[in-house]
Amino acid sequence: MTKRGSNPTAFPSARDDASTVAHLAPETPQTRSPSYHLAFTDTDFLLRPELRAVRLQLELLKAELTQQEQGVDSTVVIFGSTRIPDQETAAERLAAAEEAARAAPDDPRIARQLAIARRQTEKAHYYEEARRLAQIITRVSQVNAHRDFVVVTGGGPGIMEAANRGAADVGGKSIGLSVVLPHEERPNPYVTPELSFQFHYFAVRKMHFLMRARALVAFPGGYGTLDELFETLTLIQTRRVDPVPVLLFGEAYWRRIIDFDALVDEGAIGPGDIELFSYVETAEEAWNRIAAFYAEPR
Known part of the structure; x- marks a missing residue:
């Protein structure tokens, strides 16, 4: 029995057949017809609305199999705003905003931009x-x-870039789970190329955040960070996933943005639900809490 390439069966692999079809000659009206294309090589067919379930499965499997091949068993998820820059960039933006304010001191829009630039400068230490x-x-x-x-x-960018950058600083791997957005460009340059993924479906991307997660660290952020944080808390609260450390970085920020105590007072969550997360202020404190949870060396 003859083996075909790396396929140990008697049947040709999908890759073998795709290669064979690609080299068919001569072309004819029949072979040029879209109906003749192998289904798994026909992009127009795969993008049909009726194939959504197949595309969902492909997105789930591609990142899953790649992480298996790369030997990734567990992860620590780091969320946070795309708008929190490093301290040098924040200082440059603040200087530009101050200059604009001096040029137009009575413009309320510019005054607001200056106030935001100041607050972003205050939060730039979260990048570090x-x-x-x-x-x-x-x-x-x-x-x-x-x-x-x-x-x-x-x-x-922002906090995500900082985390990938930190891993690269010490010669390590890190994962990036990007999603197609109209206003976001390429992945930050610190993601390990072999572990840089792009998703069409937010739901599949969010599954991959949690499938291997042993901890979640949420830095100050906006809608995206809040969405991912509350989904994680909901899954833990409803016991759909095993408990993991959920750390909110910057207690003053989070208490200003979300009044968890008010949720308890309103009866919307139980008193014990506040214990599903902890506040931290430094990198060392965050790691110590994760290490204590898993009894890892500190």
């Missing part, structure tokens, strides 16, 4: 904390060849 936290986690991950505690982010 996310970077340091990723360095700490990745050094631990390197002990077992990046099988556990691999840093994963949404692959974008």
